[in-house]
Amino acid sequence: MNGIPGLLLLGALAALANLAGGLLLASSGAYRHESKLLKYLVALGAGFMLAAIFIEIVPETVALWTDGARGDDAAAAVVGAFTLLLGGYLLIQLFEHTVAPHFHFGAETHPEHVIRPSAAYAAIGGLTIHTFFDGVSIASAFLVNTKVGLLVFIAIMLHKVPEGFTVASIMLASGRSSRKAAAAALAIGAATFAGVVGVALLKERFAGSVAYALPFSAGVTLYVAASDLIPEVNRKEEKNPMVSIVVFAGVAAFYLLHRLIPR
Numbered sequence: 001m002n003g004i005p006g007l008l009l010l011g012a013l014a015a016l017a018n019l020a021g022g023l024l025l026a027s028s029g030a031y032r033h034e035s036k037l038l039k040y041l042v043a044l045g046a047g048f049m050l051a052a053i054f055i056e057i058v059p060e061t062v063a064l065w066t067d068g069a070r071g072d073d074a075a076a077a078v079v080g081a082f083t084l085l086l087g088g089y090l091l092i093q094l095f096e097h098t099v100a101p102h103f104h105f106g107a108e109t110h111p112e113h114v115i116r117p118s119a120a121y122a123a124i125g126g127l128t129i130h131t132f133f134d135g136v137s138i139a140s141a142f143l144v145n146t147k148v149g150l151l152v153f154i155a156i157m158l159h160k161v162p163e164g165f166t167v168a169s170i171m172l173a174s175g176r177s178s179r180k181a182a183a184a185a186l187a188i189g190a191a192t193f194a195g196v197v198g199v200a201l202l203k204e205r206f207a208g209s210v211a212y213a214l215p216f217s218a219g220v221t222l223y224v225a226a227s228d229l230i231p232e233v234n235r236k237e238e239k240n241p242m243v244s245i246v247v248f249a250g251v252a253a254f255y256l257l258h259r260l261i262p263r
């Protein structure tokens, strides 16, 4: 994958996956309609993302921030990087679950909580901030190197269809039309693309910007994997142990690709 045009292509693919998820639901017209396949996709995505964060992004971040430093200097540099990671995590706690009164991944099964327009739009606003950083993650990973970029792209892609589905489900559950549901999926896709473009533009101005964008967006990805997707895997209403097993399959799939893709 070469340079900015390749990056924009991947950003567009991620955005289209959001739209596809939205259209999948909007065409069925029933917000509770959730296929088993999507549930497995959420679990696979969660495992793959967690592995990508800890095996790929965190080591690359530490390498970028320490850059030959040793001892106390290296430790202080790592604190800076991990503070950004924590900041990314908390940003999504703030916008998806503090500002927005009701948000979770998957089908919106509680229409009473999103019937107020402000509740539905706050949830979608939080999700839009999260998808912007999905784009930032993809782009900053590619700017580190192609291998990291490809693995992070796959990690993000795995949850993009369920994400489009989620936003469409919120719109339908709050009484809006299929057309508006599809438009909301398009909006979160556009935010993803904007995240990719944002990093590409920033890179032109500040050579060091990737060192900041990488851990911050990794914090967002960590939130999405561990605090949005895993709770959906573990949802009490449905006890299907296979779904949880697929989380481990996601980790295994990551590890396999990590070994197979040359640097």
Ligand SMILES: [Zn+2]
Pocket (backbone or CB within 6 Å): 102, 103, 104, 107, 108, 109, 110, 111, 113
């Ligand atoms: Zn709900």
Ligand SMILES: [Zn+2]
Pocket (backbone or CB within 6 Å): 130, 131, 134, 159, 160, 163, 224
């Ligand atoms: Zn996302």
